[in-house]
Amino acid sequence: MANETFKRLLCLGCGFSYDEALGLPEHGLAPGTRWKDVPDDWVCPDCGTPKHMFEMIVIGYAPGGADLAVTA
């Protein structure tokens, strides 16, 4: 499991993304926090959409995008 690829998920309410590799340190989720370990009652910090309405995506970052995602 430790070697499993980090996933990216997108909020279908507003487009906010959660990247397991990056976590959301400013929202209390350390880098490397797996989606399954994000609490079930967690909601999108931008629009309040519940966790189960995020969709897993396989989309790369634009140049510099990952740096921006850390502080989104």
Place this chain on the structure above:
Amino acid sequence: MSQFIIRNEERGHDLIKSDGSRSSYIAGHPDGFVTRASSFDFHEYQAGRPGFGPIRVFGDEVFHGAGCGYNMHPHHNFVICAFVFSGELTHINTAGGGMVDRLSAGDYYVFSAGSGGKHSELSVTPEDMHAIYLWLLPEQLYLPPSYHRAHFDFRRRRNEIVQLVGDGDNTLPIPQDLRVSRLIADKGQNFPYALRTLSHGIYVFVREGRINCNGVELGYRDSMGLSDLATVSIDILDDDSDVLLVETILIDETTIKVWESEHAGD
């Protein structure tokens, strides 16, 4: 060839009032309300097909009452297009240096939220505002935000398929392999649409009038998606038919395939 058909009444129909906690989301409290018919599953509002390729929202919306719309709210990543058909849409957007745009019948925009931006969409004139919203996944995350807008001259561009969005001449750029075209045409005309490759599909939405699309009759607000075919043939059955055509690469379909297998035989 594979296809799906979504009849007008099968869409998710919602009426969202600007009251209670919703008034922070819907503008125009106390009497403003938005009606929204969603072709695809959107929020908690519908249990239908999740999308088509990178398309996640195809929302047919009316803002009712002066001051109605959506209050300032954030977006990331999604590419949001709006096509205005009646009334006036005032669009306040923080993308770039920030701007206020006013769109009326025939106007349309492509807003790529990318690394983040906020926007508010309001109808400030007495007429109801009708627009169709298209949301899609971008080809890359956290792109620089961008906003482009243009006008479709519906009085002059008749009886031809006119491309509005995507790679082409005089079209708005979009960070996805996707093209939006509009066709306003009269009874008796036929229009073939050749898809770029067999990896592309097309979503055909009849806003007004009646057409026959590859053997399927579609009326007011009916739509269908087609894939794994080279050409789509559209016969116009009523005068003043108004059709939107969205040709898209069929990627990001994992969620959709799961839904299809769960609903096989429905």
